[in-house]
Amino acid sequence: MWPFSWKAKSKAAVFKDTQAFFDHWCKFGQTVIRPRTPLLAIVLDARKQYGTREPVERRPDGIQKAALKVASWDGGFSTLPSLTPTAKGDRLQPNDLVLWKPIVWDKALAIEFGDPRKGWIGLIVAKVDPVLGASGSFIVAARFD
Numbered sequence: 001m002w003p004f005s006w007k008a009k010s011k012a013a014v015f016k017d018t019q020a021f022f023d024h025w026c027k028f029g030q031t032v033i034r035p036r037t038p039l040l041a042i043v044l045d046a047r048k049q050y051g052t053r054e055p056v057e058r059r060p061d062g063i064q065k066a067a068l069k070v071a072s073w074d075g076g077f078s079t080l081p082s083l084t085p086t087a088k089g090d091r092l093q094p095n096d097l098v099l100w101k102p103i104v105w106d107k108a109l110a111i112e113f114g115d116p117r118k119g120w121i122g123l124i125v126a127k128v129d130p131v132l133g134a135s136g137s138f139i140v141a142a143r144f145d
Contacts, residue, residue: 013132021130031072038099041068045094062087084144099126
């Protein structure tokens with residue numbers, strides 16, 4: 001009899017970059033919007049999107065404001081700029097992967113932008129690595145709550 005137990009090491013799927021991970025998640029991951037259930041998003045360069053001075057704004061209180069593209073079946077959709085709830089966590093950069101938590105839906109925004117998904121206002125609650133854990137879970141790099 002073998003004198004010790006052996007466990008197979010969990011395998012993780014590592015992607016070449018954040019965009020590859022995002023694209024994979026759009027095709028195979030959970031993309032249905034449910035209130036207060038985080039979805040994968042990628043940070044956009046707000047200078048290109050909105051003409052801001054910084055790619056991600058950092059307010060004097062340390063809270064960050066970022067333009068996002070949220071994963072969806074059609075390759076993603078842009079949201080209004082979203083905030084981190086606190087000043088905790090890493091400084092966000094374009095192409096970072098984050099978890100975006102939709103909080104409230106605004107009908108007027110959805111009508112204005114012509115897409116019901118764009119009516120959601122949410123918070124950035126975590127930064128994640130472009131690695132898919134063996135159980136299909138995200139690897140959290142930093143939390144903002």
